[in-house]
Amino acid sequence: MASGENRETFRTGWSRLETILSHEARQGASEQGNFVNDPVTRGSTVLFSTIAALNANEASRYNHELTYGAMGNSNQFALEKLIAAIEGGAQTQIVGSGLLACTFALQAFLKAGDHLLLPDSVYGPTRRFALKTLARFGVETEFYPPLASEEELAGFIRSNTKVIFAESPGSHTFEVQDVPMIARLAHKNGAKLLLDNTWGIGAFMPFEHGVDVSIQALTKYPAGHSDVVLGAVTVTHDEDWRTLRDEAIYMGLCASPDDCWLTLRGLRTMALRLEKQSRNALELARWLKTRPEVALVRHPALPDCPGHDFWKRDFTGAAGVFGVELRSGISPDSVERMLNEFEYFGIGASWGGYESLVLPTYGTITRSHRDGLPANPAFRLQIGLENYEDLRRDLERGLKSLEKIV
Numbered sequence: 012m013a014s015g016e017n018r019e020t021f022r023t024g025w026s027r028l029e030t031i032l033s034h035e036a037r038q039g040a041s042e043q044g045n046f047v048n049d050p051v052t053r054g055s056t057v058l059f060s061t062i063a064a065l066n067a068n069e070a071s072r073y074n075h076e077l078t079y080g081a082m083g084n085s086n087q088f089a090l091e092k093l094i095a096a097i098e099g100g101a102q103t104q105i106v107g108s109g110l111l112a113c114t115f116a117l118q119a120f121l122k123a124g125d126h127l128l129l130p131d132s133v134y135g136p137t138r139r140f141a142l143k144t145l146a147r148f149g150v151e152t153e154f155y156p157p158l159a160s161e162e163e164l165a166g167f168i169r170s171n172t173k174v175i176f177a178e179s180p181g182s183h184t185f186e187v188q189d190v191p192m193i194a195r196l197a198h199k200n201g202a203k204l205l206l207d208n209t210w211g212i213g214a215f216m217p218f219e220h221g222v223d224v225s226i227q228a229l230t231k232y233p234a235g236h237s238d239v240v241l242g243a244v245t246v247t248h249d250e251d252w253r254t255l256r257d258e259a260i261y262m263g264l265c266a267s268p269d270d271c272w273l274t275l276r277g278l279r280t281m282a283l284r285l286e287k288q289s290r291n292a293l294e295l296a297r298w299l300k301t302r303p304e305v306a307l308v309r310h311p312a313l314p315d316c317p318g319h320d321f322w323k324r325d326f327t328g329a330a331g332v333f334g335v336e337l338r339s340g341i342s343p344d345s346v347e348r349m350l351n352e353f354e355y356f357g358i359g360a361s362w363g364g365y366e367s368l369v370l371p372t373y374g375t376i377t378r379s380h381r382d383g384l385p386a387n388p389a390f391r392l393q394i395g396l397e398n399y400e401d402l403r404r405d406l407e408r409g410l411k412s413l414e415k416i417v
Contacts, residue, residue, distance in 0.1 A: 028097065028213045029282040036093035036275065049089060051272045055080035073102075073256050081263055086271035091243070093278060094233070098208070098225050099216045100245035102252040104259050105266040109228020112242030113137045113207060114144070116224050117174065119258035120203050123149030125173040128164075130157040130188065131380050132181025134207060138377060154379040157186040158317055161196060168200050177222075178207040179215075180318065183372045183391055184383045185309040185334050187318030190325065194221025203251075209363075213285060214328035218247045224255070231363025232330070235277040235284055239270050284365065284396065288331030291402065292394040296333050298403060304341065304410045306387060309334030317383065331394040332362040334372065336385045342414045346388045347371075349409040355397055356405060362393035367402060369393075 037049065057077045059065040068078050075088040083091075083105075091103040106112050113134065121127060129141055131154045141152040155167045157178075168175075175197045179188040190206065197204040198221065205224040208217050209231055217225040227233070229241040246252050259265075296310035307315070310333035311322040322329070337346065350358060356369040373389040394402065 028285075031096050032093070032278050032280075032282055035096045036089040048276065049086070049272075051268050052085040053268050054084065072260060073253060081265050082260060083265060084268045084271070086268040086275065087266050090229075090266075090271045090275050090278075093275065094227065094229070094243045095245055097213060097278075098227070098245040099218050100225060100247045101249075102247075102256070103243050103245040104255055104264070105229075105271060106242045106244065106259070106264045107266055108240045109209060109226075109230050109242040110134075110136050110140075111264070112226045112228065112244050114140045115258065115262065115264060116205055116226055116244045116255070117141070117145065117176070118262075119255050120174050120205070120224070121145065121150050122173075124171060125150050126169045126171045127152045128167055128172060128175045128202075129154050130176065130178055130181060130186075131155065131378050132157040132184050132186050132383065133176065133178050134182045135377060137176075137178075137207070156380050156382055157181050157184075157188050158382075161189075161192050164193065164196055168196065168202070172200060172202050174203050174205055176205045176207070180210055180311050180322075181383075183334055183376050183389075184385070185311055185316060186383060187311045187316070187322040187326075189318070189321050190215075190217075190222065191220045194223075197221075197223075210330045210332065211326060212330075213282065214326045214330070217245075220325060223248070223251060228363075229274050230361065232281050232285060233278050233363075234270075234274045235281060235364060236273075237361065237364035237366065239273045239277070241266060241270050241274055285328070285330070287396060288394050289329050291399045292331035292333060292392075293329060294399060295392070295394060295403060295406065299335055299406070302407075302410055304337055304413050305335060306338040307336040307385075309336065330363075332391065334385075334389060334391050336373075336389040337387050337413070339387050340415050341388060342416050343388055345412065345414040346390075349412055350390060352412070353409055354405050355402055356392065359393075362391075364393070365396045367393060367395035367397055 087105050091105050095103040106115055177188050177193055194204045203223045206217050206222045208225045209228040212232055225245045227243040229243050293312050296308045299305050300308050310316055312329045350369055356367045359368040370391045372391050373385050378384055
């Protein structure tokens with residue numbers, strides 16, 4: 012994205028999304044009235060008029076029909092419909108957290124004896140699940156460089172590689188991956204491509220680029236208010252949906268109707284929040300690049316961010332979270348004081364909510380390959396809905412307070 016087209020591109024990127032979020036998955040008239048928002052529907056047991064009706068309903072578990080509370084509820088089904096529309100997929104399964112969306116999807120498509128490829132920049136808890144849990148069940152995991160060329164990535168693939176996982180951009184280091192290339196390579200070798208698309212919601216259409224399974228942490232922008240933990244897995248092929256849905260039923264995965272309702276409510280305004288947060292984040296990222304204390308700003312929309320050309324080719328916008336690496340020679344103690352003393356940036360591990368956050372990342376990132384690791388103190392910024400100038404002044408005051416190592 013060239014500097015002169017940013018605001019228009021962001022506006023264009025979100026325009027269709029705004030309409031989808033305003034109109035999809037609203038049920039309309041019900042016995043409880045014609046409210047714009049559907050009511051919360053809590054329940055476990057579903058009654059049927061006859062045994063024949065019960066048996067017929069049991070056979071329709073792939074069609075989002077009410078059978079038993081643990082197999083879904085009305086609010087969950089409405090949310091699943093809306094997430095599928097946003098992602099451009101056919102079917103979605105809602106689960107209890109973003110991490111569960113990652114782990115459950117991996118379990119659904121892997122078995123003992125399989126080989127899994129994860130990008131080295133993957134979300135830490137996903138890495139931990141692969142190495143600790145999947146390993147116990149006979150699945151071997153290997154990590155590939157997130158910006159590996161097609162030839163290099165092909166060298167990691169084995170005859171038993173069944174899943175290649177992508178996360179674009181990567182956690183903390185924000186490398187944007189060549190997803191269409193990875194998809195071609197995966198399908199050529201009989202593997203599925205799973206993508207953690209949380210950062211790219213609304214700005215990256217996974218199934219248009221060859222993804223088989225798209226994963227969302229709904230905790231982030233969809234819920235948007237830092238009070239819900241929820242996840243989603245979306246597919247576009249019937250075979251994948253049956254695999255995914257069966258696994259959800261076998262594992263007893265479901266979601267609270269209250270959390271689904273809160274997320275539906277949050278989604279109605281997500282496009283507007285995303286537009287403001289992404290715009291302010293990019294403006295702050297550009298400003299930070301001018302600061303003498305800063306060595307690198309890891310924002311995919313900036314030309315020097317690893318994988319920027321893939322972002323420019325495949326994305327229509329950007330999220331409001333990015334990384335900052337400081338220059339060498341700055342005292343680590345003064346960096347810690349700066350993070351502690353920010354006025355508007357709370358210290359917290361999540362992102363996508365309405366509030367701005369900061370999280371130190373230097374020394375906390377695990378890698379099998381050394382490429383991409385920050386060499387100096389680094390932190391991640393989540394840009395909320397505060398006034399741009401207030402956030403800029405907060406950052407400026409903090410950066411000016413940094414001290415050099417004596």
